[in-house]
Amino acid sequence: MTLLETNTSRRSFLRGAGAAGLGLVIGFRFEPHGVAGRAAAQNADVFEPNAFIRITPDNIVTIFCKHIEFGQGPFTGFATIIADELDASRDQIQVEHAPADASKYANLFFKIQGTGGSTAMANSWDQLRQAGAEARARLVQAAAEEWGVPSTEITIDGGVLKHASGKQASFGALCQKAAITELKSAATPKTPDQWTYIGKTFPKVDTKPKTNGEAVFxxxxxxxxxxxxxxxxxxxxxxxxxxxxxxxxxxxxxxxxxxxxxxxxxxxxxxxxxxxxxxxxxxxxxxxxxAETRGSAGIMAHYKELAAKTGQIARNDGDAESALENGATVIEATYSFPYLAHAPLEPxxxxxxxxxxxxxxxxxxxxxxxxxxxxxxxxxxxxxxxxxxxxxxxxxxxxxxxxxxxxxxxxxxxxxxxxxxxxxxxxWSREDDIKGGFYRPLFVHKLRGAVDGEGNIVSWDQVIVGQSFVFGSPFEQTLVKHGIDELMVEGASNMEYTIPNLRVSVHREEVGVPTLWWRSVGHTHTAYAVETFLDELAAAAGADELELRRKLLANSPRHLGVLNLVVEKAGWGSPVADGRARGIAVHKSFNTFVAQIAEISKGEDGLPKLEKVWCAVDCGQPINPDVIVAQIQGGVGYGLSGVLYGAIDLEDGRVVQSNFDEYRALRIDEMPEIEVHIVPSTEKPTGIGEPGVPPIGPAVANAWAKLTGQRVKELPFTRGVGNA
Amino acid sequence: MPVSLTVNGKTHSLDLDDDTPLLWAIRDEIGLTGTKFGCGIAQCGACTVFIDGSATRSCVTPIAAVEGAEIVTIEGVSGKPAEAVQAAWNALDVPQCGYCQSGQIMSAVALLSENGKPTDDDIDQAMNGNLCRCATYVRIRAAIHDAAKRMEG
Missing domain, CATH: 3.30.365.10 (Aldehyde oxidase/xanthine dehydrogenase, molybdopterin binding domain)
Incomplete structure (x- = not known):
């Protein structure tokens, strides 16, 4: 027996280390530590105009992606933008992860190097266009000097610089000269009419090694x-x-x-x-x-008690309380959301x-x-x-x-x-992962709403109870506003429905279960509560759920844009086959607007069977439309896993589930056909990795209520349907 | 007692316990890492390989049980269905994170080797044991149909 005398508690130790870490970020100067930093100084043949681009005599353009590629497509996003600015050929582009060096590769929204919040392309858009434009301008200038012609007469087509005289050269042939060229005037990124790849087609750069076993994780x-x-x-x-x-x-x-x-x-x-x-x-x-010895059922019961009282105020328009007292019809609903493991397939x-x-x-x-x-x-x-x-x-x-x-x-x-x-x-084993914490926190929402005699929604009161993983973390400074962790209330406190008396409050509880952001974070529960309760209020008001949304979103044109597009594409309002029903939801997250319509039937197992899903998305200027489609498809699938099946339970502090046999994930036979439609936009690009997730749960729940009369308020559906 | 395994046509003599799962012999000893670990209990399909032509979960297959068998991994898969599947996967940009895709491709090749023109239901049934947490299922389905067409041509 080895007896261990001193032990630092894991959580307090790691928290301390992490917190100290961020405190030091600003004070430290990061020295380049990695390939990208060293190569330029060592090799005069290499044209490395900035931290993102390296062109070598073999005519390869290597792009350094500051964001991790774990499926959301930043490698291809970076490639699409830079290849477009350069007018490079798709075949000469390769992408690598940038080294860890916040002085060059910080997420411009975070001020440290990192990926999250669906910000990869949103924070990089201007930076990459400028980086590509500068590289292009120097190549053009190098050619102009070499050929003795004005740079304005040089074009680039498929990675080849050309002049009307018949002179042409590859990037590789010019990179030595470009490396010592200094620009005479500032480079300007292309205008949208000049784009060749952005918003069009640029096949993914990482597909091939992911189909032959070569990709290294x-x-x-x-x-x-x-x-x-x-x-x-x-x-x-x-x-x-x-x-x-x-x-x-x-x-x-x-x-x-x-x-x-x-x-x-x-x-x-x-x-x-x-x-x-x-x-x-x-x-x-x-x-x-x-150790934490409570069970999740006990935690849930405690949260439900807390939800009876107003918490810390996150939003307070008008007077929700007296409007509830004066409402012609008042309804209330309590929603519960379990802990969820992320369970990425690579442990x-x-x-x-x-x-x-x-x-x-x-x-x-x-x-x-x-x-x-x-x-x-x-x-x-x-x-x-x-x-x-x-x-x-x-x-x-x-x-x-x-x-x-x-x-x-x-x-x-x-x-x-x-x-x-x-x-x-x-x-880690899969069991280590499923039992290992860092879950989407367990949440309870209590909603009360009032409709007046004319069918107007006059009051909305929402109490949210849960755990914060932001307090005590390096992110507390940025994400806690006026004492409230924004991630606990996002999607509810900032809802854009015009309701005169609207109150959202929150109770933050301390529980010894490590929790974390789970694809779309607070929106995983707020969108469900808001969008299903709105349908319930519409029914109470005798209103059509689509018309009610249109009315309450009259001042939110981009919400309306996706809502109207999805309605048109799905033919909402036309008859639905027997045994089927449709539900609708619209939600903004990560500055992206998504509306979804789910058509379902009742499956043999008594759960919703997804027949088809229509999606409309407005994520600003589309960079790579096929990646947008893929992310919305994947977001729907990931969201369905959570809403239909996902739950982590604790008994006396011990996690019950251990592997995919007990923590069920969506399989191919449960995946519906999905149509994705993109709203054309010239606004700056916004998030796409997460926004597909939030609307699918409420769209399914709203369809289920129409099909069966049950309003599912306890997630996942495997529980909520039985207990409704 | 060393165990002898034939993987992608090459025979390896390995000094491992008999109960070692084939997955870890392939990954840690033979050094072929395209076959992935996802669950260890045959629930996710990331570890799918062919054993004498049948798609098998290597994470629950002890090496002692496959001595002398022909084992094929993603690195060695070949033939008309395999070429068609890989071409279709590329044409449709199926992968997102890519981690499950070796297993998906092996299962798809097994399906198309048996059934050259699968319906959606056939696909759902054959591919049901392969989890994809990125939920690339819509494209997997489309790519299998596309591969079936490529095999005709």
């Missing part, structure tokens, strides 16, 4: 002398190891060493299977004195190794700057001594953007404690 990384690490994790959140017996684990063929880290017992072995077997053979006694993982006087991490890093700061704090290094090679990730949906950098921090803790000096790859 963190879990695929192989380094010489590398060992794989599996960690035996605590049975309850907040528990720490007290003692352990490694005798049996060390007898497993291939196990190299076993040791404690603050939050568990690490087993290092030759490969994953050996490490897993070793971890399963461990006997661990846990200190659960500080959590991270590779770490010593590199010179620092370390290098290879991982699907979603918040590179915070991962850097946190690992530096754990290992006593300077942030610039922590290099990160961002890898493709097999999904994230928010899971890899942990403010406490859980994957990177624990890899650093393992490296620090191990006798093994070589590289280490930490891999």
């Amino acid at each position: 963190t879990i695929d990384v192989k380094l010489p002398d590398m060992l794989t690490c599996v960690i035996a994790r605590p049975p309850r959140f907040g528990a720490t190891p007290k003692s352990f017996d490694a005798t049996a684990a060390l007898e497993v063929n291939g196990v190299a060493e076993v040791f404690a880290v603050p939050h568990g017992i690490a087993v290092l072995a030759k490969g994953y299977w050996q490490a897993r077997k070793g971890a399963d053979a461990l006997q661990v006694e846990w200190d659960e004195s500080a 959590n993982d991270c590779v770490i190794h010593r590199d010179g006087d620092g370390v290098e991490l290879l991982l699907g890093s979603q918040l590179q700057t915070i991962d850097q700061m946190t690992v530096a704090a754990v290992l006593g290094l300077k942030p610039e001594q922590v290099a990160i090679k961002t890898m493709l990730a097999g999904g994230s949906f928010g899971r890899r953007a942990t403010p406490a950098s859980d994957m990177a921090a624990e890899a650093a803790l393992v490296l620090k404690a191990a006798k093994h000096q070589g590289p280490i790859k930490v891999i």
Whole structure:
């Protein structure tokens, strides 16, 4: 038995590290640490006009993407914009992840390097167009000087610079000269009429390696002398190891060493299977004195009690309370939303190794700057001594953007404690992931609404109860406004329905279950409550749900734009086949407007069977329409998984579900046909990774209410339908 | 006792416990990483390989059970259905994160090898064991139809 005398609680330790991390961001100057920073100085043949573009004599244009590619398409988005500005050929473009270096690659909305909030293209749009325009102008100027012709007479077509005299040259042939050319005047990005790829067609740059097994994810990384690490994790959140017996684990063929880290017992072995077997053979006694021991049912019941009273005010128009008292018809509804795991298909993982006087991490890093700061704090290094090679990730949906950098921090803790000096790859099992926390928080909403004698909605009161993952994190400063975590109320407090008396309030509860943003964050629950309650109010007012939305959104043209488009495309109002019904929902999230119509029937299992979904989206200027379509399709599918089946339950603080047999995810036979229509727009591009998610739940629920008379208020549907 | 495995036509002698899942022998020992780990209990299909021509979940297949069998992974899959499926997947830009797609492609190739003209229902049935958390299912369905057409041509 190894007795562990001192243990830092995992949560407080990692929170501390993360918080300290962000505090340091502003003060630190990041030195370039990675390929992009070094190449230009070393190689005079390379044309590297800025941090995003490198053109080499082999005529390849390499684009450095500052955002992680985990399926939402930033590689292709970056390529589309820069290739367009350059008039490059699709075939000469390749895209890589940029190194971790916030001085060059900060998300302009976050001020640190990171991906999230559907901001990848929105924050990069102007930056990339300018970067591409400058590169183009220097290539043109280099050609003009070489050929002795005015630069205004030079055109570029498919990556070839041309002059009417018949002279032509590739980018590669000119890159040496372009590298020493200085622009005489500022470069200007193209105007929309000059675009060749933006808003049109540009096939994805990462498809091929994702169809032949070549794409390398963190879990695929192989380094010489590398060992794989599996960690035996605590049975309850907040528990720490007290003692352990490694005798049996060390007898497993291939196990190299076993040791404690603050939050568990690490087993290092030759490969994953050996490490897993070793971890399963461990006997661990846990200190659960500080652990969360409540069950989710108890937490839910407590939230429901709290929801009876008004919370901290997030919005207060008019006088909701007296308007409720005077309403001709008053209805109320209580909604409950469970904890949800993200369950990206690539399990959590991270590779770490010593590199010179620092370390290098290879991982699907979603918040590179915070991962850097946190690992530096754990290992006593300077942030610039922590290099990160961002890898493709097999999904994230928010899971890899942990403010406490859980994957990177624990890899650093393992490296620090191990006798093994070589590289280490930490891999979580699916069970570790499902039971491992960082869930979409459990929420309860209580709504009350009033309709007057003429059928007008005169009052709306919404009380939201849940947990915040922003308080105490590095994001508190930016996301807490007037004492309220915006992410708990977004989608409700800022709703655009014109209702004279409107109050939204919130109760924030402390629970020892780590929670996190889950694709579309607060909108995962607010859109459901708002859009289904509106249908219920429409019924109470004897109003048509579409006409009511049109009336209440009369001053919101972009909401109306998507609503009217989806209505037109679906032929809303025309008869629906027997045994089917349609529901509608419209929601703005991440500055993008989405309306959806779901047509459903009742499946053999008693649940909604999705027959077809129509979507209309306004995300500003479309950059790559096919990626927009893919993201809306995927968002609908991800949203359906959560709404129909998703729930993480706790009993006495222990997570009940463990794998996909118990945490059900949408399968192909449950996926409807989906039509996506894009509203033409010249507004700046906005988010697309998340906005497809929020409307699908309420669209299905509104259809289900019409089909069966049941208004489902307890999610997921597998529960709510039975208990309605 | 070393176990002998034939993967993509090449035989490997591996010093591993008999109960080691084929998935980890392929990934950690043989070094072919296109076959993915997603659940470990045959619920997600990311680990799908062919064993003597049948699509099989390698995460629950012990190596002792497949000694002497012909094992094919995404890196070695070939033939008319495989070419058609990969071409269709590229033409329709099916993948998002891409992590499940090796398994999806192996299952799709298995389907088209048996049934050259599958209906939507056939596809739903054959592909039901392959999870895609990005929900690329609409395109998977379309790409299988597209691959079926390519096989005719």
